[in-house]
Amino acid sequence: MQIAIVVYPQFTALDFIGPYEVLRALPGADVRFVWKETGPVTADSGVLLVGATHTFDETPAPNLVLVPGGPGCAAAACDDEVLGWLRKVSVGATWTTSVCSGSLVLAAAGLLDGRSATSHWSVLPALKTFGVTPVSDQRIVRDGDVVTAAGVSAGIDLAMWLAGQIAGEAKAKAIQLMIEYDPAPPFDSGHMSKASVATKASATALLSRDLIKPEPLKASARLLWDRALSVVRSA
Numbered sequence: 001m002q003i004a005i006v007v008y009p010q011f012t013a014l015d016f017i018g019p020y021e022v023l024r025a026l027p028g029a030d031v032r033f034v035w036k037e038t039g040p041v042t043a044d045s046g047v048l049l050v051g052a053t054h055t056f057d058e059t060p061a062p063n064l065v066l067v068p069g070g071p072g073c074a075a076a077a078c079d080d081e082v083l084g085w086l087r088k089v090s091v092g093a094t095w096t097t098s099v100c101s102g103s104l105v106l107a108a109a110g111l112l113d114g115r116s117a118t119s120h121w122s123v124l125p126a127l128k129t130f131g132v133t134p135v136s137d138q139r140i141v142r143d144g145d146v147v148t149a150a151g152v153s154a155g156i157d158l159a160m161w162l163a164g165q166i167a168g169e170a171k172a173k174a175i176q177l178m179i180e181y182d183p184a185p186p187f188d189s190g191h192m193s194k195a196s197v198a199t200k201a202s203a204t205a206l207l208s209r210d211l212i213k214p215e216p217l218k219a220s221a222r223l224l225w226d227r228a229l230s231v232v233r234s235a
């Protein structure tokens with residue numbers, strides 16, 4: 001079971017670290033952190049570094065693909081090398097998956113055309129521009145062999161679901177106990193339907209710290225502009 005997790009500059013760490021802790025416990029798991037070249041890749045914090053262990057060329061046929069989200073997702077969604085690799089490997093992969101705004105990268109690759117998908121609440125409107133039916137009330141959305149997860153922490157739920165599909169419920173439950181995944185949050189504001197107006201405003205302000213930086217802002221504008229041109233041309 002070769003598992004390819006894409007690590008691109010300015011990823012959000014928990015988007016893939018949570019799933020990694022679950023998926024690496026699967027029998028025969030061969031987990032790879034893939035990027036254009038091996039070596040350190042910087043997270044959105046600018047502090048955390050994760051080492052890409054394999055290149056795209058070294059990973060031509062993974063069984064499972066996972067694309068995390070983060071401020072760098074727009075740049076990844078505009079990168080022809082990233083999109084080309086995803087299109088190629090998704091054909092033979094058993095599961096093609098994303099966490100948070102990683103679904104935008106799958107959408108840009110054309111892998112969500114005509115499908116339903118979820119993402120972080122701030123990204124759901126953007127999915128519509130790619131012809132995707134956004135789902136806001138589910139942590140995990142499966143549409144065929146493509147599975148998307150909502151924001152950040154939902155990646156653990158995605159990985160637990162995948163573990164059940166791949167290795168069976170008993171194994172998945174054992175993994176759940178191994179990592180002691182038994183959520184009992186002290187607050188109940190983890191979904192837009194539960195959060196107050198003040199909490200929503202504060203959360204949006206927190207998100208904007210990373211999104212208004214020059215590189216993510218420029219990449220987001222380019223992604224939406226390219227998509228708008230594509231829609232006009234196809235019409």
